[in-house]
Amino acid sequence: MPAHAYVPEINALLCGLFVLSAFGMVIVRQVAACLSLFIVQSALLAASAFLLGSDPFSWHLFAVGCVTVISKPILIPWVLRRLVPREVYAVREISQALDAPAALLLALGLALVGVSLGARLAHAEPLQAPQNVVVGFASLLVGALVLAVRREAVPQVLGILAMENAAFLAGIAIAPDFPLIAELAIAFDVPLLAFIVAVLTRAVYRRVGSTAVAELTMLREHTP
Amino acid sequence: MSIATALGLNLLQLAFVAGLAPLFRGIAARWRENIQFKRGPSIWQPYRDLRKFFAKEYRYAESATWVSRFAPYAVCLSPLLVTLLIPVLTDFPLFGAFAGDMLAAGFILGIGSFFLTLAAVDGGVPYGAMGASRTRMVGFLAEPVLIVILFAVSFVANSTIPYVVQQQWLSPPTHFFSPAHVLILFAFFMLIIAETGRLPVDNPSGHFELAMIDESKVLDFSGAPYALLLWGSAMKTTVLCVIFTNVLFAPWGLASTPSAGAVCAAILIVFLKIAILLALLVIVETSVSKLRLFRIAEYLGAAFVVAVTAMIAAVLAS
Numbered sequence: 442m443p444a445h446a447y448v449p450e451i452n453a454l455l456c457g458l459f460v461l462s463a464f465g466m467v468i469v470r471q472v473a474a475c476l477s478l479f480i481v482q483s484a485l486l487a488a489s490a491f492l493l494g495s496d497p498f499s500w501h502l503f504a505v506g507c508v509t510v511i512s513k514p515i516l517i518p519w520v521l522r523r524l525v526p527r528e529v530y531a532v533r534e535i536s537q538a539l540d541a542p543a544a545l546l547l548a549l550g551l552a553l554v555g556v557s558l559g560a561r562l563a564h565a566e567p568l569q570a571p572q573n574v575v576v577g578f579a580s581l582l583v584g585a586l587v588l589a590v591r592r593e594a595v596p597q598v599l600g601i602l603a604m605e606n607a608a609f610l611a612g613i614a615i616a617p618d619f620p621l622i623a624e625l626a627i628a629f630d631v632p633l634l635a636f637i638v639a640v641l642t643r644a645v646y647r648r649v650g651s652t653a654v655a656e657l658t659m660l661r662e663h664t665p
Numbered sequence: 666m667s668i669a670t671a672l673g674l675n676l677l678q679l680a681f682v683a684g685l686a687p688l689f690r691g692i693a694a695r696w697r698e699n700i701q702f703k704r705g706p707s708i709w710q711p712y713r714d715l716r717k718f719f720a721k722e723y724r725y726a727e728s729a730t731w732v733s734r735f736a737p738y739a740v741c742l743s744p745l746l747v748t749l750l751i752p753v754l755t756d757f758p759l760f761g762a763f764a765g766d767m768l769a770a771g772f773i774l775g776i777g778s779f780f781l782t783l784a785a786v787d788g789g790v791p792y793g794a795m796g797a798s799r800t801r802m803v804g805f806l807a808e809p810v811l812i813v814i815l816f817a818v819s820f821v822a823n824s825t826i827p828y829v830v831q832q833q834w835l836s837p838p839t840h841f842f843s844p845a846h847v848l849i850l851f852a853f854f855m856l857i858i859a860e861t862g863r864l865p866v867d868n869p870s871g872h873f874e875l876a877m878i879d880e881s882k883v884l885d886f887s888g889a890p891y892a893l894l895l896w897g898s899a900m901k902t903t904v905l906c907v908i909f910t911n912v913l914f915a916p917w918g919l920a921s922t923p924s925a926g927a928v929c930a931a932i933l934i935v936f937l938k939i940a941i942l943l944a945l946l947v948i949v950e951t952s953v954s955k956l957r958l959f960r961i962a963e964y965l966g967a968a969f970v971v972a973v974t975a976m977i978a979a980v981l982a983s
Binding site for chain 2: 447450451453454456457458460461464465468541542545546548549552553556560571572575579
């Protein structure tokens with residue numbers, strides 16, 4: 442059997458693991474575990490880009506893969522680790538708007554909605570990798586849920602970044618010949634976002650002593 | 666293939682499961698200690714335990730009814746019935762192959778644990794009733810996972826007969842790497858851990874009655890009935906391992922002809938495959954800690970999500 446016969450299957454497998462890591466980000470209890478799941482998800486995205494770029498060969502997708510490898514699994518975690526105080530990662534139970542089973546069921550429902558939407562879109566046009574579009578849509582909605590149910594600054598940022606990952610996963614299947622300038626722009630944009638939020642989180646932590654969003658609803662006087 | 670050979674092979678499968686189940690338990694116990702740099706008990710220890718308990722006198726509680734007397738037989742016979750439905754050594758169907766599918770296998774195993782649960786309450790020991798209610802909690806959370814896994818399997822293989830499903834992953838090899846298959850493996854592995862009462866769901870080597878789930882149900886039994894319960898639970902673990910390895914995880918290496926050589930090779934290969942799975946289980950068991958009771962719902966919820974994802978993947982692929 443020729444090697445490229447395995448490409449769709451392995452790509453589908455990467456997509457399956459991608460959506461699983463999105464589910465994981467909804468329920469894991471530690472900030473550090475949430476960050477490692479984001480790293481895994483980004484690595485899966487890069488692997489999918491390399492795989493789709495190898496057959497038929499596409500420079501654009503290889504460029505996307507390289508940019509992703511450098512920015513998401515390496516640069517962003519480094520920025521977040523470096524700037525956000527260590528104590529934030531030591532939080533063992535992230536406060537959540539919903540308890541874990543309820544959040545999980547909601548995530549499942551959203552994923553099903555995403556799958557049915559994505560499947561319609563994927564079959565409207567013959568695509569090389571329709572799974573990417575379907576999984577991208579599902580993970581996009583699950584990422585939005587991460588943003589909604591988590592009440593801690595860093596996991597919320599990771600939720601935004603997970604949504605961005607999901608949009609990218611769908612994007613490389615819909616438009617493999619994306620202009621390189623757009624890819625580079627996003628590659629600079631996203632670490633910048635992480636940088637700004639990390640600096641903000643650091644400042645908030647210094648002031649308030651916590652980054653749990655629920656505790657930041659009250660106004661308080663400045664005490665030097 | 667004559668009827669005599671088929672019957673002989675069926676009996677051989679039963680003998681494989683019944684005879685080697687204590688050995689598998691012994692190997693797992695030994696490795697669990699070895700991995701922590703302890704020497705551990707001999708791998709033959711479960712056989713010695715069985716001999717000892719069969720020779721001992723036994724008593725039932727005064728309040729015990731026929732349920733307590735019947736439960737050990739149900740626990741012991743239900744894995745043996747399932748053995749008739751699944752490919753243990755051969756990849757061609759034997760007697761009983763089409764008598765029931767994987768759902769039936771799940772239900773037959775369920776009969777055993779149903780009677781064990783009743784017997785735990787029957788004896789009147791307070792710990793038994795507590796363990797019984799906890800087992801039911803784990804059980805009813807594990808049930809939907811099993812059913813969704815079977816849905817996914819039937820989407821992929823168009824059947825839930827174990828012999829047919831086993832052929833599905835053999836050819837072509839791309840099927841083996843399909844996302845549905847890999848996710849089914851994940852979910853089933855998590856289910857085995859929950860069903861056989863291992864960490865992180867239950868600690869089988871714990872001695873603290875308040876924290877027990879599985880062990881507390883057999884506190885009231887002694888002698889031969891207790892031996893039957895021990896043997897039955899070892900066989901249940903073995904049967905689940907056989908379903909996992911031969912039907913889902915590594916469908917290779919089964920005898921495809923009824924010749925003596927092929928069957929002997931199959932015995933060896935299946936033994937090795939189960940040993941590898943046990944090593945994997947031991948590694949998982951020593952690297953995680955026990956979950957709080959109400960976190961088990963989250964663990965099985967995660968297994969459920971994996972199973973549903975597998976089903977979505979199977980539907981998308983078709």
